[in-house]
Amino acid sequence: MYWSKYFIPTLKDVPIGAEAISHQLSLRAGLVHMLTSGVYSYLPLGLKVLKKIEDIIRDEMQEAGATELFLPVLHPIELWKKTGRDQVLDEVMIKFKDNRGREMCLGPTHEEIITDLVGSFVKSYRQLPVCLYQIQTKFRDELRTRFGIVRACEFIMKDAYSFDRDVEGLKKNYDRMYQAYKNVFKRCGLDVAIIAADSGAMGGDVSHEFLVPAAIGEDTIYHCPSCQYYEGAGETQVEGRDCPSCKKGKLEKQVAIELGHIFQLGTKYSAAQEAFFIDEDGQQKPMIMGCYGIGVSRVIAAIIETNNDKKGIIWPECVSPFDIEIIPIAGGDKSAEINELADRFYQELTAKGFDVLVDDRDETAGFKFNDADLIGIPKRLIVGKKNLANGEVEIKCRRTSEIKLVKIEQAMEALVS
Ligand SMILES: Nc1ncnc2c1ncn2[C@@H]1O[C@H](COP(=O)(O)OP(=O)(O)O)[C@@H](O)[C@H]1O
Ligand SMILES: [Mg+2]
Ligand SMILES: [Zn+2]
Structure with a gap:
C-alpha cells in the first residue's frame, strides 16, 4: 500500500x-x-x-x-x-x-x-x-x-x-x-x-x-507484585493484606x-x-x-x-496494521533510484506475504519519521541517498529503536527474520 x-x-x-x-x-x-x-x-x-x-x-x-x-x-x-x-x-x-x-x-x-x-x-x-x-x-x-x-x-x-x-x-x-x-x-x-x-x-x-x-x-483490582496473583475488589478491604497465593507479597491496588x-x-x-x-x-x-x-x-x-x-504507538506484531513500513527519502538527483529500490522491496516483501506500507509522500525525512513513530509499524526500512552510495539501507525497530545498516542484498533477510 x-x-x-x-x-x-x-x-x-x-x-x-x-x-x-x-x-x-x-x-x-x-x-x-x-x-x-x-x-x-x-x-x-x-x-x-x-x-x-x-x-x-x-x-x-x-x-x-x-x-x-x-x-x-x-x-x-x-x-x-x-x-x-x-x-x-x-x-x-x-x-x-x-x-x-x-x-x-x-x-x-x-x-x-x-x-x-x-x-x-x-x-x-x-x-x-x-x-x-x-x-x-x-x-x-x-x-x-x-x-x-x-x-x-x-x-x-x-x-x-x-x-x-x-x-x-x-x-x-x-x-x-x-x-x-x-x-x-x-x-x-x-x-x-x-x-x-x-x-x-x-x-x-x-x-x-x-x-x-x-x-x-474504571475497575479496581488487587494484585501481588511478587507472584502476579490478582483479586477483585470484594466487600472487605484487601489492600496491604498478605498474598494468599505466594504468602510473600502484599496486595496492591490497581x-x-x-x-x-x-x-x-x-x-x-x-x-x-x-x-x-x-x-x-x-x-x-x-x-x-x-x-x-x-x-x-x-x-x-x-x-x-x-x-x-512519547512518540506514538508501538504495535505488537500480531495486531499491527502493517508488518513493515518503507520510507524512501528524497535525494535530489538520486530520487528516481531511491524510489525504484523502495518499489522493488515493496514488491518482494508483498510477494512473500508481508503487508507493507510505503510512505511515498513528498515530505521531508523528519516529517515521515515522526508519522512513522506515531503510527507505530514494528519494522521500518529507510532508503536514503547517503546509505545508498555505500550500497546500504537502514532498518529500524520501532519498539527498541535499534538501527541496523545492512547491505541492500541482505536487507530482505534482515527484515523477515
Ligand atoms: N460502552 C462500551 N464501549 C466499548 N466497549 C464496551 C462498552 N460496554 C461494554 N464493552 C465491552 O463489551 C464487553 C462485554 O460487555 P458487558 O460485560 O455487558 O459490559 P459492562 O460490563 O460494561 O456492562 C466488556 O467487557 C467491554 O469490553
Ligand atoms: Mg462486564
Ligand atoms: Zn503473591
Whole structure:
C-alpha cells in the first residue's frame, strides 16, 4: 500500500478533550474519528487493526467449538419484555417506534435474540450442545462516554452463547471459552488479570472478567507484585493484606480496563423465553446457557494504552496494521533510484506475504519519521541517498529503536527474520 493513495489523516497536535493516551494516539494516528460524543468512524488503519483482532478471535472461537452467525441489530421490544430486561437496561437502550408503529430497540447485547432463535429450532437433547457467536455493533446509550472507543455508544463486540442440556455441559463450554479468552488476549499482546466477578444485569452464578491493568481503568483490582496473583475488589478491604497465593507479597491496588466477561447464565433466559427441550428421560427442561463477550473495539484502546512511548504507538506484531513500513527519502538527483529500490522491496516483501506500507509522500525525512513513530509499524526500512552510495539501507525497530545498516542484498533477510 502506498501512503499517497491510502487514507491516514495523522494529526500533529493532541486533540482537545482527549485525556487518555490511547484516545489521543488513536485520533492522532488516524485510526478513528469522532462523529459525535461516543460515536466513532474506523478509518482504514483502525479498521485493519480491528480486523486483525477479529481474525484472532475467530480462530480461537473455532478452536473452542463455536460457530459464527450474524444477528440483527434491530430488535422488537416485545422480546425484551419477556425477560424484563427492557426495564433493567432501560437507561442504556436506544428505543424508538418505527414508521409502522412497532416498538423497537437497537441491540445493547443479544441474549434474548439468540435464546429466541435457538429455542425455536432446538427441541431435543440430541440437538445439544449448541455454541454460536457473532462479531457485531452494539448500541448503548452511555451517559458517560469515556476515553474515546473505551466507552462508546456504538461499539464492536464479539458475543458468544452456549446452550447445554445440563450443568456439566455448560461447565465444559465455559472452560473452553475461558481458555479461548486467555489465548485471544495473549495473542493480542495483552497481559490480562482474570477475576471472578459479579454477574450484574446478566444474572446467573459464576462469571469471570478479563481485565488489563492500565491508568485509564474504571475497575479496581488487587494484585501481588511478587507472584502476579490478582483479586477483585470484594466487600472487605484487601489492600496491604498478605498474598494468599505466594504468602510473600502484599496486595496492591490497581486500576484496570475490562475487556472480556464470561457468564454461566443457567436458565434465566431460557426459562423466561420458554427455550425448552425434551431430555432423554422424556422431561421438558429449559436449556442451560452461558454467554461470553469481548469488547473488540475496546481491545484496540487497551493495546495502545499498554504499548506506546512519547512518540506514538508501538504495535505488537500480531495486531499491527502493517508488518513493515518503507520510507524512501528524497535525494535530489538520486530520487528516481531511491524510489525504484523502495518499489522493488515493496514488491518482494508483498510477494512473500508481508503487508507493507510505503510512505511515498513528498515530505521531508523528519516529517515521515515522526508519522512513522506515531503510527507505530514494528519494522521500518529507510532508503536514503547517503546509505545508498555505500550500497546500504537502514532498518529500524520501532519498539527498541535499534538501527541496523545492512547491505541492500541482505536487507530482505534482515527484515523477515
Ligand atoms: N460502552 C462500551 N464501549 C466499548 N466497549 C464496551 C462498552 N460496554 C461494554 N464493552 C465491552 O463489551 C464487553 C462485554 O460487555 P458487558 O460485560 O455487558 O459490559 P459492562 O460490563 O460494561 O456492562 C466488556 O467487557 C467491554 O469490553
Ligand atoms: Mg462486564
Ligand atoms: Zn503473591
